[in-house]
Amino acid sequence: MADSTGTQAQPPIVLDWHQADNPEDRRAAGVAARKNAPRSSHAAWTVKPGREEKIELLEEQSAARVQELIPLRYARMSVSPFTFYRGTALIMASDLATTPISGIPVQCVGDAHIANFGIFMSPTQHLVFDVNDFDETLPGPWEWDVKRLVTSVEICARDRGFDTETRRRAVSECVRAYHEAMHEFAQMDNLDIWYAHLDVAKTIQDFERNGMPSKTLRRTVVKAVSMDSNHAAQKFAYMKNGEPRFRWMPPELVPIDKLTGYDHEGPLDETIKTLFEGYRENLYHDRLRVLDSYHRYHDAARKVVGVGSVGTRVWVLLLSGRDVDDALVLQIKEAEASVLERFVGTSRYATHGERVVQGQKLIQTTADVLLGWTSMTTRDGLRKDYYVRQLWNGKGSIDLDNAGKEGIINTARMSAWALAHAHARTGDAIAIDGYMGEETNFDDAIITFAKEYADQNEEDYKVFMAAIKSGHLPCAK
Incomplete structure (x- = not known):
């Protein structure tokens, strides 16, 4: 059977892992998994030029999005091979589905590139470093997340113009940090794993104590x-x-009273009301108490976010509490099917909004207190799923475009720790540690894969840019 791109479809990967009762057997099971997927096999990738069929996957994604924003999506992806990589999680998922796996499942991030990790404020008002994007989260093979992260470090380092030695160091430090962190988690009690976190202030002190800027x-x-x-x-x-209103900042921010082209979905004010009411119904009572204290609704707007997410429906709401200076800005973001779904099977949750929220709560050390989900049905009968969070809650993204060598390497280390923590919380840390072992076989294989797949990304970027140049793909100026 062929999929919508004309390529041969394959049945979803089945991850049928039965966790043993004791640590010794769990470790032995991880070691035994090497028989089906030798650690060195993860190095395998052969660069294939001219993959027009992979660009068709991007068009497939774009078909369900806001069409007027698609040229902006492609424009943001066209800046460099790194921005292109950020928008091609589906392409890489289709490639990873052909690579060896150990069979040990985790709650995958799904799009674990280095720009999807960063700083945010915990409810205790401490800055922590963790995963900060969950649109693609779904149970799947842990190796896929590792490969996407480490490859992103290689591509990011190339984008920054770093020499071969520095790129090799950044990639090596990333995979080694994952390996070492997983080994530490494998020795820890379950609750200790759950509560572990990467405190930013302490991390800075540790870096500088060890002579790392x-x-x-x-x-x-x-x-x-x-x-x-x-x-x-x-x-x-x-x-x-006397009332706060959203600014007119097209295309990044457009108030709903100035938007057109949504008639087939229904009046936008009714859309916002329906989504907000559904969100309230899904909140725990303590979170609802906080939300309801912001009882004054002022305005709503459409916002454009990210690179790969451009074209998804994203609304922002402006509320106030004590007075107009006590603001709450909520983001209601459309949740589509995870890019992993066609390769590992469908989500267990009824909606993709709940899939994102429940996945985030599993993966992230401490989630936004106002995190929730909602859905609505449009006039033409299509269900649209969304998740809701604060637009900004101490969120800080690493400036990868201007970071120096140590900045990229430190970010790679922290991202690898956070990824290992997500996998240890949701998978069998002892089995994964047993699979990787004390040797560097796995690390070396991932380093090789990252270099080869970074080359593949550059080849795909050439095809993408050719499609823009020919006019096949629309691109904003």
Whole structure:
């Protein structure tokens, strides 16, 4: 059977893992998994030029999105091979589905590239470093996340113009940090794994104590501290007749009263109301108490976010609590099917919004207190799923475009620790540790794969850019 791209479809991968009762048997099971997938086999990738059929996967994704934003999506992806990689999680998932796996499942991030990790504020008002994007989360093979992360480090280092030795060091440090962190988690009690977190202040101290500069991380901290709803309101809203209203900043931000082209979905004010009411119904009572304290609704707008997410429906709501200076800005973001779904099977949850939220709670050390999900049915009978969170809650993204060598390497290390933590929380850390073992066979294989797949990404980027140049793909100027 062929899929919509004309390529041969394959049945979903079955991850039928039965965890043993004791640590010794769990470790032995991990070692035994090497028979089906030798650690060295993870190095395998052969670069294939001219893969037009993979670009068709992007078009397939775009077909269900807001069409007027697709040229902006492709424009953002066209900047460099790294921005292209950020938008091609589906392409890589289709490739990873052909590679060896140990059979040990985890809650995958699904799009674990280095730009999808960063800083955010915990409910205890401490800055932590963790995964910060969960759109593609789904149970799947842990190796896929590792390969996507490590490959992203190689591509990012190339984008920064680093020499071969520095790129090799960054990639090696990334996979080694994952390996070492998983080994530590395999020795820990279950609750200790669950509560473990990467405190940013302590991490900076550790880096600098070991002679590793952390200017990039410190700059991110300064920015993250101010990234809250009040700051978001100051940036994106203005006062009109004593009431805050969203600014007109097209295409990044457009108030709903200035949007057209949504008639087939229904009136936008009704859409927002339906989504918000559904969100309230799914919140725990303590979180609902917080939300309801922001009882004044002021405005809503469509916002454009990210690179790969451009074209998905994203709404922002402006609320206030004590007074108009006590702002709450919520983001309601469309949740599509995970890019992993066609390769590992469908989600257990009724909606993709709940899939994202439940996956985030499993993976992330401490999730946004206002995290929730909602859905609606459009006039033409299509169900649209969404998840909801604060737009900014101390969120700080690492400035990868301007980070130096140590900044990229430190970010790679922290991202690898956070990924290992997500996998240890949701999978069999002892079995994964047993599979990797004390040797460097697995690490060396991943390093080789990262280099080869980075070459593949460059080849696919050439095809993508040719499609833009020929006019086959629309691209904003």
